[in-house]
Amino acid sequence: MGNADYAYPNADCVHRVAIPPPQPFFKSLKYSLKETFFPDDPFRKFKNQTPSIKFVLGLQYFFPIFEWAPKYTLQFLKSDLISGITIASLAIPQGISYAKLANLPPILGLYSSFIPPLIYAMMGSSRDLAVGTVAVGSLLMASMLGRVVNYIENPNLFLHLAFTATFFAGVLQASLGLFRLGFIVDFLSHATIVGFMGGAATVVCLQQLKSILGLEHFTHEADLVSVMRSVFTQTHEWRWESAVLGCCFIFFLLVTRYFSKRQPKFFWVSAMAPLASVILGSLLVYLTHAEKHGVQVIGKLKKGLNPPSVTNLVLVSPYMGTAIKTGLVTGIIALAEGIAVGRSFSMFKNYHIDGNKEMIAIGTMNIFGSFTSCYLTTGPFSRSAVNYNAGCKTAASNIVMAIAVMLTLLFLTPLFHFTPLVVLSAIIVSAMLGLIDYQAAIHLWKIDKFDFLVCFSAYVGVVFGSVEIGLVIAVAVSLLRVLLFIARPRTFLLGNIPNSAVYRNVEQYPNANHVPGILILEIDAPIYFANASYLRERITRWMDEEEDRIKASGQTSLQYVIMNMTTVANIDTSGISMLEECKKSVDRRGLQLVLVNPGSEVMKKLNKSKFLDELGHKWVYLTVEEAVGACNFMLNTYKPNPLKDDSEGWNNA
Numbered sequence: 001m002g003n004a005d006y007a008y009p010n011a012d013c014v015h016r017v018a019i020p021p022p023q024p025f026f027k028s029l030k031y032s033l034k035e036t037f038f039p040d041d042p043f044r045k046f047k048n049q050t051p052s053i054k055f056v057l058g059l060q061y062f063f064p065i066f067e068w069a070p071k072y073t074l075q076f077l078k079s080d081l082i083s084g085i086t087i088a089s090l091a092i093p094q095g096i097s098y099a100k101l102a103n104l105p106p107i108l109g110l111y112s113s114f115i116p117p118l119i120y121a122m123m124g125s126s127r128d129l130a131v132g133t134v135a136v137g138s139l140l141m142a143s144m145l146g147r148v149v150n151y152i153e154n155p156n157l158f159l160h161l162a163f164t165a166t167f168f169a170g171v172l173q174a175s176l177g178l179f180r181l182g183f184i185v186d187f188l189s190h191a192t193i194v195g196f197m198g199g200a201a202t203v204v205c206l207q208q209l210k211s212i213l214g215l216e217h218f219t220h221e222a223d224l225v226s227v228m229r230s231v232f233t234q235t236h237e238w239r240w241e242s243a244v245l246g247c248c249f250i251f252f253l254l255v256t257r258y259f260s261k262r263q264p265k266f267f268w269v270s271a272m273a274p275l276a277s278v279i280l281g282s283l284l285v286y287l288t289h290a291e292k293h294g295v296q297v298i299g300k301l302k303k304g305l306n307p308p309s310v311t312n313l314v315l316v317s318p319y320m321g322t323a324i325k326t327g328l329v330t331g332i333i334a335l336a337e338g339i340a341v342g343r344s345f346s347m348f349k350n351y352h353i354d355g356n357k358e359m360i361a362i363g364t365m366n367i368f369g370s371f372t373s374c375y376l377t378t379g380p381f382s383r384s385a386v387n388y389n390a391g392c393k394t395a396a397s398n399i400v401m402a403i404a405v406m407l408t409l410l411f412l413t414p415l416f417h418f419t420p421l422v423v424l425s426a427i428i429v430s431a432m433l434g435l436i437d438y439q440a441a442i443h444l445w446k447i448d449k450f451d452f453l454v455c456f457s458a459y460v461g462v463v464f465g466s467v468e469i470g471l472v473i474a475v476a477v478s479l480l481r482v483l484l485f486i487a488r489p490r491t492f493l494l495g496n497i498p499n500s501a502v503y504r505n506v507e508q509y510p511n512a513n514h515v516p517g518i519l520i521l522e523i524d525a526p527i528y529f530a531n532a533s534y535l536r537e538r539i540t541r542w543m544d545e546e547e548d549r550i551k552a553s554g555q556t557s558l559q560y561v562i563m564n565m566t567t568v569a570n571i572d573t574s575g576i577s578m579l580e581e582c583k584k585s586v587d588r589r590g591l592q593l594v595l596v597n598p599g600s601e602v603m604k605k606l607n608k609s610k611f612l613d614e615l616g617h618k619w620v621y622l623t624v625e626e627a628v629g630a631c632n633f634m635l636n637t638y639k640p641n642p643l644k645d646d647s648e649g650w651n652n653a
Contacts, residue, residue: 062360065122068394076393083392084400086271087130087383088113091401092408093274094383094431095133096298096416097424101204102138103151104162104375106298107413109133111306112374113405116365117398120379123361125353127394128345129338129379130387130401131365135432136200137334137376139207140467141165143222144326148319160312161323167313167370168327173335174363177356188336191448192474194440195455197337199462199470201435203227208425212246214239214296224463242295245284246422249277253430267389274427281423282415296421301413305406306372313370329468331366334378338362341379345388382431454478489525491538493546494564494624503564503624517556518631519546520624522564527575536578539563540585560631561586564624565598576609583615595620596627 049057060067095109102108117131124131141162142151151158175181188196206227210218215237219230253273260270284290291297314323339358346353362378369377387397441459444452454477462470492505495512503520506512521542527535539561547558563582571579586593593615598606606612612620621627 061357063122064125064357065395072394072396076396079391079393080396081400083387083390083397085404086268086390087387087397088401088404089275090271090383090386091130091132091405093278093424093427094380095405096278096419097427098133098135098138099375100421100424101135101142101207101428102133102162102375103142103146104138104159106416107301108159108162108373108375110301110405110409110413111372112369112377114402114409115306115372115374116369116377117402117405119365119368120361121395121398121402123357123364124342124395124398125357125361126342126346126379127349127351128384128388128392129342129395129398130383131377131379131398132383133375133377134334134337134380135204135428135435136197136337136467137330137378139200139204139222140330140333141326141376143467144329145322148322157314157319160309160314161319161326162375163309163312163370163373164314164320164323165326165330166366166375168324169331169334169376170327170363170366170368170370172328172331172363173359173366176335177359177361177363180356188332188475189451189454189478191444191451191454192458192478193336193340194437194444195458196333196462196470196474198436198438198441198455199459200467201432202459202463203467204432205429208246208429211296211421211425212243212429213237214242214422222466239293239295241290241293242420242422245281245290245295245420246426249281249423249426250429253277253426254433257430257434264389267386271386271390274430277423277427278416278419281420282418285418285420290420291418298416298419298421298424301416303410303413305409306374308371309373310371329471330376331363333471334366334376335359335362337380338378341381341384345384348388382434450481454481483530486525486528487530488534489523489531491535491542492522492524493542494520494522496628501625503628514549514555515628515632517559517635518562518628519543519558519560520562520564520628522567524567526570527568527578528570528572529574532574532578535575536581536585539582543586543589543591556635558589558591559635560592560594562594562596562624562627562631564596565602566596568602569599570601571605573609576605576611579606579611580614583611592619592631594627594631596624597622 056066091113092110095113096106097109099106099109099112112133113131120129120131145151145158145161145165149158149161203222203224206224207222209215209227209231213231215231215234217230217234217237219226221227253270256273257270260267285295285297314320339355342353342358343355366374366377369375390397441452441455444455454474457477458470458474460470461473465473492507494503495506495509495514496503497509497512504512505522506514519542521539523535525531543558543561550556550558583593595615598620603612621630
C-alpha cells in the first residue's frame with residue numbers, strides 16, 4: 001500500500017508517546033552516578049547477607065586469592081608450575097634489559113620481578129596476566145626523568161626519583177580503582193594505543209643502536225632525528241664485533257618466535273630463547289674475552305633480595321614535581337596496557353575481570369614496589385602471552401615466577417657478570433618488533449580513515465617528537481573526534497521502502513521514496529548546547545532543499561516536517577530552545593512540525609518546558625509510520641492551514 005493511499009484509522013487507535021512520571025532530582029542524580037561509577041553493581045552480592053559473610057565477600061573482593069585458593073587442585077599446580085618457570089625464563093633477561101633501558105641498575109629488573117608479582121597474585125583478578133617491567137614504561141621513565149637529572153652524573157638521585165615516580169604511579173592507579181574512575185582510561189582509544197605503542201617500540205629499537213654499535217656516548221633524546229644524528233656522527237666509534245653479535249642474536253630470537261607462531265605447541269621455544277641468548281652470549285664473552293675488544297658487559301650484580309627504599313623517596317622540591325608528572329604519565333600508560341592485556345586473555349577463556357580491581361591491584365603492587373627497590377611494573381603482553389600459551393590456570397603462576405626470580409637473586413646473579421649488553425639490546429629489539437602492529441594500522445585505514453589519522457598522529461608524534469608529545473597528540477586528536485561527533489551529529493532524510501511501512505535513510509537505500517508533502521528527518525545524537533545551533537541550521541537547510549526539489553518536480557507542496565527523535569537520548573535547555581526556534585521557522589513557512597518517539601528524558605523536559613503544549617500533544621507519535629499516516633490522513637481528508645486550530649476537524653476525523 002503506497003503512502004498516498006494510507007487509510008488512517010480513528011485517532012483513538014494511535015499509540016501516544018508516554019510522558020514518564022517526574023523523578024526527584026536526587027534520585028536521578030543517584031542513578032546517573034551509580035551508572036557512571038558502579039555500572040557492574042559490585043554490591044549486589046552483599047545484599048541480605050550476615051556481617052560475617054559480608055566480611056568474607058569484602059575480603060575476596062580486594063584479595064581474590066581467598067576466592068580461588070580454596071578450590072585449588074594438584075592439576076592446577078602442575079599447570080601453574082610449568083607456566084611460572086616458563087615466564088621466569090623470559091622475565092629474568094627481560095627484567096635486566098628493561099632496567100638498562102630505563103637507565104637504572106640492571107638488578108632493579110630482577111627486584112621488580114619478585115615483589116610485585118607476589119602482590120598481584122593475591123589481589124589481581126586476571127588468571128593470565130604475568131607481571132613485570134615493560135619497555136614503554138621504562139623508556140618513558142628514562143626520557144622524562146632524564147630531562148631533569150643526568151643518570152650518569154647523578155645516578156643516586158635518578159634512582160631515587162624512579163622510586164618516587166613509581167610510588168606516585170601506584171597512588172594514581174589505586175586511587176582510580178578505589179574511586180571507580182576506571183572509565184578515564186577509556187579515553188585511550190584502540191587507535192591511539194596502536195599508534196602510541198608502535199611509535200614507542202620504534203623509539204626503543206632506535207635506542208638499542210647504542211649497544212648494538214658499541215657506542216659509549218649517545219644522545220639523551222629519544223626522537224628519530226636526534227638518534228640518527230648521534231649514530232652517524234660517531235661512525236668512527238662503531239664496533240663491528242658488537243654489531244655482528246647483536247644482529248646474530250636478533251636473527252636467532254626472531255627465528256624462534258616465527259617457529260613458535262607456526263607451531264603453537266612449541267611456544268616454549270620462543271619463551272626460552274631470551275634466556276638461552278643470555279647464556280650463549282655470556283659463555284661467548286667469557287671464552288673469547290670479548291669485553292677487552294669493545295663488547296660491553298653488565299658487570300657485577302650484587303646478590304640478595306630487595307633492599308628497602310622507603311627512605312629514598314624524594315618528597316621535596318624541586319624534584320618532587322618531576323616525579324609526580326612522570327608517575328602520572330607512566331601510571332596511566334601502564335594501567336592501559338595491563339587492563340587491555342588482561343581483558344584480551346580473559347575473553348579467550350570466557351571469564352570476567354574487574355577493571356577497578358585490576359587498578360587497585362596494579363596500584364598496590366607499584367606502591368609496595370617503590371618501598372622495596374622496584375620500579376614501574378604492569379602486565380606486559382609478551383610475558384602474558386607466554387603465560388597463557390603455557391597453560392596457566394590461576395595467578396599462582398606469578399608466585400612460581402617470583403620464587404624462581406628469588407632463587408636467582410640469592411644464588412645466580414654472579415653468572416650474569418659476562419652478559420653482553422648487546423644481547424640485552426637484541427632481546428629488547430625482538431620484543432619491540434612485535435609491538436609494531438602494522439596490520440592493525442592497515443585495518444584502521446580500510447575501516448576508518450579518522451581512526452588511522454589518530455594512530456598515525458600518535459606514531460609520528462612519538463617517533464619525531466617524544467613519547468609524551470605523541471601521547472598528547474593522540475589523545476587530543478581522539479578528543480577532537482569525539483567533539484566533532486557531538487558538535488556535528490548526522491541528520492538523515494528518510495523515505496519509504498516500496499511495498500512496506502518501513503522508513504529508512506534515502507542515501508543508504510536509494511530506492512526509498514519521498515513521501516509527497518512530507519519531509520521526514522532523523523537526528524542521530526543527543527541534542528546539547530554544542531550541536532543545537534548546527535542542528536537548527538541543518539534542519540532549515542533540509543527544508544529549503546526539499547522545497548526546491550518539490551518546485552523543480554512539480555509535486556505536492558510541503559505541508560509537514562516530521563522529526564524522528566528515536567535516537568535522541570537526551571536534550572538540554574539549548575536543545576529545547578533549538579526546537580522552539582525550529583517550530584517558529586516551520587510555522588512561518590505555513591507548515592506543521594511533528595515529533596516521533598522522543599526518549600523518556602526528552603519527553604520529561606519537553607513537557608516541563610511547555611514545548612509540548614505549544615506544539616500540541618497530538619503531533620507527537622510513537623512511530624514514523626503512524627506520523628506519516630496521520631499526516632496523509634489530514635492531507636487527504638481536509639486541507640486546513642496547519643497554523644490554525646484544527647482540533648475540531650481532527651476530533652471529527
